[in-house]
Amino acid sequence: NAGVTQTPKFRVLKTGQSMTLLCAQDMNHEYMYWYRQDPGMGLRLIHYSVGEGTTAKGEVPDGYNVSRLKKQNFLLGLESAAPSQTSVYFCASSHRGRASYEQYFGPGTRLTVT
Amino acid sequence: AQSVSQHNHHVILSEAASLELGCNYSYGGTVNLFWYVQYPGQHLQLLLKYFSGDPLVKGIKGFEAEFIKSKFSFNLRKPSVQWSDTAEYFCAVNLPNNAGNMLTFGGGTRLMVKP
Numbered sequence: 001n002a003g004v005t006q007t008p009k010f011r012v013l014k015t016g017q018s019m020t021l022l023c024a025q026d027m028n029h030e031y032m033y034w035y036r037q038d039p040g041m042g043l044r045l046i047h048y049s050v051g052e053g054t055t056a057k058g059e060v061p062d063g064y065n066v067s068r069l070k071k072q073n074f075l076l077g078l079e080s081a082a083p084s085q086t087s088v089y090f091c092a093s094s095h096r097g098r099a100s101y102e103q104y105f106g107p108g109t110r111l112t113v114t
Numbered sequence: 115a116q117s118v119s120q121h122n123h124h125v126i127l128s129e130a131a132s133l134e135l136g137c138n139y140s141y142g143g144t145v146n147l148f149w150y151v152q153y154p155g156q157h158l159q160l161l162l163k164y165f166s167g168d169p170l171v172k173g174i175k176g177f178e179a180e181f182i183k184s185k186f187s188f189n190l191r192k193p194s195v196q197w198s199d200t201a202e203y204f205c206a207v208n209l210p211n212n213a214g215n216m217l218t219f220g221g222g223t224r225l226m227v228k229p
Contacts, residue, residue: 004157031214040123042204042219043158050214058216090158094215098165101215102148105158 004106021076023091030096032074036087116141118220137205147188148206
Protein backbone atom coordinates (compact mmCIF):
# COMPACT_ATOMS: atom_id res chain seq x y z
CA ASN A 1 0.00 0.00 0.00
CA ALA A 2 1.31 3.42 -0.93
CA GLY A 3 -1.12 5.08 1.51
CA VAL A 4 -1.62 8.74 0.66
CA THR A 5 0.49 10.21 -2.12
CA GLN A 6 0.75 13.80 -3.33
CA THR A 7 1.93 15.29 -6.59
CA PRO A 8 4.05 17.39 -6.98
CA LYS A 9 6.39 17.52 -3.98
CA PHE A 10 7.65 21.03 -4.70
CA ARG A 11 6.44 23.85 -6.89
CA VAL A 12 7.28 27.50 -7.45
CA LEU A 13 4.61 29.71 -9.00
CA LYS A 14 4.50 33.33 -10.00
CA THR A 15 1.66 35.48 -8.72
CA GLY A 16 -1.43 34.95 -10.84
CA GLN A 17 -0.47 31.52 -12.17
CA SER A 18 -2.69 28.52 -11.60
CA MET A 19 -1.95 24.96 -10.59
CA THR A 20 -3.55 21.77 -9.37
CA LEU A 21 -2.29 19.56 -6.58
CA LEU A 22 -3.20 15.91 -6.79
CA CYS A 23 -3.85 13.65 -3.83
CA ALA A 24 -4.39 9.92 -4.20
CA GLN A 25 -5.14 7.25 -1.61
CA ASP A 26 -5.32 3.50 -1.99
CA MET A 27 -6.99 2.66 1.33
CA ASN A 28 -10.57 2.95 0.05
CA HIS A 29 -11.22 5.81 2.46
CA GLU A 30 -14.44 7.76 2.08
CA TYR A 31 -13.21 11.01 3.63
CA MET A 32 -10.44 13.18 2.25
CA TYR A 33 -8.99 16.51 3.36
CA TRP A 34 -6.71 19.30 2.26
CA TYR A 35 -4.76 21.26 4.88
CA ARG A 36 -2.18 23.99 4.75
CA GLN A 37 0.62 24.18 7.28
CA ASP A 38 2.13 27.51 8.23
CA PRO A 39 4.72 28.16 10.97
CA GLY A 40 3.13 28.58 14.38
CA MET A 41 -0.38 28.02 13.05
CA GLY A 42 -0.46 24.25 12.86
CA LEU A 43 -2.58 22.72 10.13
CA ARG A 44 -5.68 24.49 8.93
CA LEU A 45 -8.38 22.77 6.95
CA ILE A 46 -8.97 24.17 3.47
CA HIS A 47 -11.62 21.85 2.03
CA TYR A 48 -12.78 18.34 2.66
CA SER A 49 -14.87 15.64 1.04
CA VAL A 50 -17.08 12.98 2.56
CA GLY A 51 -17.49 11.06 -0.65
CA GLU A 52 -17.10 10.97 -4.39
CA GLY A 53 -18.69 14.01 -5.98
CA THR A 54 -19.10 15.94 -2.72
CA THR A 55 -16.92 18.67 -1.24
CA ALA A 56 -17.25 21.21 1.54
CA LYS A 57 -15.40 24.24 2.84
CA GLY A 58 -13.09 24.12 5.78
CA GLU A 59 -11.59 26.88 7.85
CA VAL A 60 -9.59 28.67 5.13
CA PRO A 61 -11.22 27.95 1.73
CA ASP A 62 -10.76 31.32 0.00
CA GLY A 63 -8.61 31.18 -3.12
CA TYR A 64 -8.87 27.40 -3.48
CA ASN A 65 -11.17 25.00 -5.27
CA VAL A 66 -11.41 21.24 -5.02
CA SER A 67 -12.88 18.33 -6.87
CA ARG A 68 -13.44 14.68 -6.07
CA LEU A 69 -14.46 12.96 -9.25
CA LYS A 70 -13.08 9.60 -8.15
CA LYS A 71 -13.14 8.15 -4.66
CA GLN A 72 -9.38 7.72 -4.54
CA ASN A 73 -8.44 11.20 -5.77
CA PHE A 74 -8.88 14.67 -4.31
CA LEU A 75 -7.64 17.65 -6.31
CA LEU A 76 -6.81 21.08 -4.92
CA GLY A 77 -6.72 23.96 -7.35
CA LEU A 78 -5.34 27.45 -7.13
CA GLU A 79 -6.84 29.57 -9.90
CA SER A 80 -4.73 32.69 -9.36
CA ALA A 81 -1.89 32.13 -6.93
CA ALA A 82 -0.97 34.79 -4.38
CA PRO A 83 2.12 35.07 -2.15
CA SER A 84 -0.15 34.43 0.87
CA GLN A 85 -0.66 30.92 -0.47
CA THR A 86 3.01 30.07 0.03
CA SER A 87 2.73 27.11 2.37
CA VAL A 88 3.09 23.39 2.77
CA TYR A 89 -0.04 21.55 1.69
CA PHE A 90 -1.03 18.22 3.17
CA CYS A 91 -3.68 15.83 2.01
CA ALA A 92 -5.22 13.31 4.38
CA SER A 93 -7.85 10.60 4.32
CA SER A 94 -9.84 8.57 6.80
CA HIS A 95 -12.58 6.01 7.06
CA ARG A 96 -16.15 7.13 7.27
CA GLY A 97 -17.85 6.74 10.58
CA ARG A 98 -16.48 7.36 14.02
CA ALA A 99 -14.70 10.65 14.51
CA SER A 100 -12.10 8.79 16.52
CA TYR A 101 -10.79 7.22 13.34
CA GLU A 102 -7.35 8.61 12.60
CA GLN A 103 -6.47 10.59 9.53
CA TYR A 104 -3.63 9.35 7.33
CA PHE A 105 -1.45 12.03 5.83
CA GLY A 106 0.48 12.39 2.62
CA PRO A 107 4.08 13.64 2.43
CA GLY A 108 3.13 17.23 1.61
CA THR A 109 3.65 19.69 -1.24
CA ARG A 110 5.83 22.72 -0.63
CA LEU A 111 4.48 25.62 -2.67
CA THR A 112 6.21 28.96 -3.06
CA VAL A 113 4.44 31.85 -4.77
CA THR A 114 6.70 34.70 -5.81
CA ALA B 115 -15.92 26.54 17.07
CA GLN B 116 -13.38 24.70 19.12
CA SER B 117 -9.77 25.84 19.34
CA VAL B 118 -6.58 24.13 20.46
CA SER B 119 -3.65 25.79 22.21
CA GLN B 120 -0.16 24.43 22.54
CA HIS B 121 1.73 26.51 25.03
CA ASN B 122 5.30 25.81 24.00
CA HIS B 123 6.32 26.58 20.45
CA HIS B 124 9.90 25.39 20.85
CA VAL B 125 11.36 22.98 23.39
CA ILE B 126 15.00 21.96 23.65
CA LEU B 127 15.95 19.01 25.83
CA SER B 128 18.96 16.82 26.38
CA GLU B 129 18.69 13.08 25.87
CA ALA B 130 17.19 11.23 28.84
CA ALA B 131 15.31 14.31 30.03
CA SER B 132 11.61 14.02 30.70
CA LEU B 133 9.14 15.63 28.33
CA GLU B 134 5.75 17.21 28.86
CA LEU B 135 4.04 19.15 26.09
CA GLY B 136 0.93 21.07 26.95
CA CYS B 137 -2.33 21.03 25.02
CA ASN B 138 -5.57 22.76 25.95
CA TYR B 139 -8.81 22.89 24.02
CA SER B 140 -11.78 25.19 24.25
CA TYR B 141 -14.83 22.98 23.77
CA GLY B 142 -16.99 22.11 26.77
CA GLY B 143 -18.60 18.92 25.51
CA THR B 144 -17.35 15.48 24.61
CA VAL B 145 -14.28 15.51 22.37
CA ASN B 146 -11.85 13.14 20.73
CA LEU B 147 -8.21 14.09 21.25
CA PHE B 148 -5.14 13.25 19.20
CA TRP B 149 -1.41 13.78 19.18
CA TYR B 150 0.32 13.65 15.82
CA VAL B 151 4.07 13.81 15.21
CA GLN B 152 5.97 15.04 12.17
CA TYR B 153 9.58 13.89 11.99
CA PRO B 154 11.91 16.00 9.83
CA GLY B 155 11.06 15.56 6.18
CA GLN B 156 8.22 13.15 6.87
CA HIS B 157 4.46 13.29 6.91
CA LEU B 158 2.32 13.48 10.02
CA GLN B 159 1.61 10.25 11.81
CA LEU B 160 -0.57 9.41 14.77
CA LEU B 161 1.14 9.06 18.16
CA LEU B 162 -1.93 8.36 20.25
CA LYS B 163 -5.57 9.26 20.68
CA TYR B 164 -8.25 9.43 23.33
CA PHE B 165 -11.97 9.02 22.69
CA SER B 166 -13.31 7.32 25.83
CA GLY B 167 -12.36 5.19 28.81
CA ASP B 168 -9.09 5.38 30.70
CA PRO B 169 -7.92 9.00 30.56
CA LEU B 170 -4.30 7.89 30.50
CA VAL B 171 -3.54 6.67 27.00
CA LYS B 172 -0.35 5.10 25.76
CA GLY B 173 0.94 5.49 22.25
CA ILE B 174 3.84 4.48 20.12
CA LYS B 175 7.50 4.98 21.01
CA GLY B 176 6.90 5.28 24.76
CA PHE B 177 4.66 8.34 24.61
CA GLU B 178 1.60 8.75 26.77
CA ALA B 179 -1.00 11.47 27.31
CA GLU B 180 -3.44 12.23 30.06
CA PHE B 181 -6.90 13.64 29.47
CA ILE B 182 -7.99 15.90 32.32
CA LYS B 183 -11.53 16.96 31.59
CA SER B 184 -11.71 19.58 34.35
CA LYS B 185 -8.69 21.34 32.91
CA PHE B 186 -9.60 20.85 29.23
CA SER B 187 -6.11 19.45 28.80
CA PHE B 188 -4.45 16.57 26.99
CA ASN B 189 -0.74 16.84 27.76
CA LEU B 190 1.80 14.61 26.09
CA ARG B 191 4.55 13.00 28.16
CA LYS B 192 7.60 10.81 27.78
CA PRO B 193 9.80 9.86 30.73
CA SER B 194 13.09 9.86 28.82
CA VAL B 195 13.51 11.40 25.39
CA GLN B 196 15.88 10.27 22.70
CA TRP B 197 17.58 12.17 19.91
CA SER B 198 15.22 10.43 17.49
CA ASP B 199 12.26 12.18 19.15
CA THR B 200 13.31 15.43 17.50
CA ALA B 201 10.18 16.41 15.61
CA GLU B 202 7.19 18.70 15.58
CA TYR B 203 4.23 17.61 17.69
CA PHE B 204 0.64 18.58 17.04
CA CYS B 205 -2.35 18.26 19.31
CA ALA B 206 -5.73 17.98 17.59
CA VAL B 207 -9.37 17.69 18.59
CA ASN B 208 -12.64 16.80 16.97
CA LEU B 209 -16.20 16.38 18.04
CA PRO B 210 -17.62 12.86 18.04
CA ASN B 211 -20.50 13.63 15.71
CA ASN B 212 -19.08 16.20 13.35
CA ALA B 213 -19.77 15.60 9.69
CA GLY B 214 -16.56 14.63 7.97
CA ASN B 215 -14.60 13.96 11.18
CA MET B 216 -12.78 17.25 10.78
CA LEU B 217 -9.82 17.93 13.04
CA THR B 218 -8.80 21.22 14.62
CA PHE B 219 -5.05 21.41 15.20
CA GLY B 220 -2.97 23.36 17.63
CA GLY B 221 -0.06 25.45 16.42
CA GLY B 222 2.51 22.73 17.03
CA THR B 223 5.55 22.37 19.28
CA ARG B 224 9.00 21.88 17.81
CA LEU B 225 11.07 19.58 19.99
CA MET B 226 14.81 19.40 19.60
CA VAL B 227 16.65 16.74 21.56
CA LYS B 228 20.37 17.28 21.93
CA PRO B 229 22.54 14.16 22.00
